[in-house]
Amino acid sequence: MKTIGLIKEPAFETRVCLLPKEVKRLIKDFGINVLFEPGFGRQVNISDQEYREAGATARPAHKIFSEANFITSLNSVYEGQEIGQECEFLGIYNFGYFPGRTEVYLKPGISVSSLDLLPRTTIAQKMDVLSSMASLNGYKAVLKAAELLSESIPMFTTAAGTLRPLKVLVLGAGVAGLQAIATARRLGAVVETFDVRTSAGEAVKSLGAKFIEVYGSSESETAGGYAIDQTAEYQRKQKALIEKHLRTASMVICTANIPGKQAPVLIDRPAVDNMLPGAVIIDLAAEQGGNCELSSSGKLLQHQQVKILGDSCLSRQLPVSASALLSNNFYNFIHHMCTSKRTEDHLLKACSVIENGTIVHRSLQHHLKNI
Numbered sequence: 001m002k003t004i005g006l007i008k009e010p011a012f013e014t015r016v017c018l019l020p021k022e023v024k025r026l027i028k029d030f031g032i033n034v035l036f037e038p039g040f041g042r043q044v045n046i047s048d049q050e051y052r053e054a055g056a057t058a059r060p061a062h063k064i065f066s067e068a069n070f071i072t073s074l075n076s077v078y079e080g081q082e083i084g085q086e087c088e089f090l091g092i093y094n095f096g097y098f099p100g101r102t103e104v105y106l107k108p109g110i111s112v113s114s115l116d117l118l119p120r121t122t123i124a125q126k127m128d129v130l131s132s133m134a135s136l137n138g139y140k141a142v143l144k145a146a147e148l149l150s151e152s153i154p155m156f157t158t159a160a161g162t163l164r165p166l167k168v169l170v171l172g173a174g175v176a177g178l179q180a181i182a183t184a185r186r187l188g189a190v191v192e193t194f195d196v197r198t199s200a201g202e203a204v205k206s207l208g209a210k211f212i213e214v215y216g217s218s219e220s221e222t223a224g225g226y227a228i229d230q231t232a233e234y235q236r237k238q239k240a241l242i243e244k245h246l247r248t249a250s251m252v253i254c255t256a257n258i259p260g261k262q263a264p265v266l267i268d269r270p271a272v273d274n275m276l277p278g279a280v281i282i283d284l285a286a287e288q289g290g291n292c293e294l295s296s297s298g299k300l301l302q303h304q305q306v307k308i309l310g311d312s313c314l315s316r317q318l319p320v321s322a323s324a325l326l327s328n329n330f331y332n333f334i335h336h337m338c339t340s341k342r343t344e345d346h347l348l349k350a351c352s353v354i355e356n357g358t359i360v361h362r363s364l365q366h367h368l369k370n371i
Contacts, residue, residue, distance in 0.1 A: 173255075
């Protein structure tokens with residue numbers, strides 16, 4: 001029988017990877033034994049008793065590491081503890097951008113799969129942790145910016161006069177960007193959106209936003225819906241056009257990212273200098289360098305009269321909603337593992353980073369050689 005261990009997340013994490021509902025389904029559907037560290041669900045107001053009622057068993061962390069075949073978490077919870085048998089870690093590790101995170105796992109008997117490496121295919125949608133969290137990030141980014149602004153968002157017509165609707169600029173029209181557009185539009189803002197992918201224009205316009213397009217971009221069908229690196233000439237045109245629209249925007253939501261690579265810098269210091277006094281930038285790409293040159297991951301800064309928040313995980317501020325989505329993602333991934341032949345399944349192969357203490361992910365092997 002497979003045994004899954006649930007270890008408490010690091011102090012900065014507010015979300016959990018599996019809720020009692022999905023724990024109960026794993027036990028019922030596959031006869032899996034689930035162990036959890038006491039206090040595992042405390043940050044989302046779930047008691048140990050609820051996990052026990054779902055069929056899980058409480059164990060100290062060191063016992064879980066020695067007894068479990070799988071350790072499931074969002075972040076790395078392994079710090080070199082003794083494991084009693086072959087053990088696989090399932091999480092969201094972003095090894096592509098932080099390859100050094102692999103070092104602790106390079107020991108015999110340890111394997112690692114990272115769900116952020118799932119390809120964006122139809123069958124993988126129900127396991128896609130990045131899309132789930134990006135949607136919440138885009139929504140929360142607009143609400144966070146609204147809190148930091150010193151002006152209202154929609155048009156107000158009163159006896160004392162009329163307040164014009166706020167102008168919002170969204171950089172990147174992926175899942176987070178589209179959710180940001182939808183949220184800003186619901187709040188009554190005028191929204192403009194930039195994306196290097198011309199294919200994103202239709203979705204942007206369907207949400208009632210204006211699509212800003214720079215002609216001459218490169219796209220790839222193998223990029224999984226993500227943007228790819230662009231030519232120097234395109235980047236020059238892109239910079240000039242974005243700066244033009246930045247000058248009239250009171251709220252800017254940055255979502256442009258390339259998996260495993262430095263985020264493209266779309267807003268430099270001079271561009272920020274020319275923004276409206278009181279404007280707010282929310283940089284969701286901050287963890288990978290940021291779309292704004294002045295962003296700092298996890299920090300709220302002020303440059304002259306512009307506020308800049310760098311936070312790639314605003315979903316942590318919505319822990320109950322985020323955990324509900326993540327728990328479904330993880331359940332579906334484990335379900336897929338239990339019902340597929342691992343050696344033949346392309347989704348499981350795509351997520352496999354380390355097998356028995358050896359890095360097996362090709363792009364990561366190549367990346368490490370070039371460091």
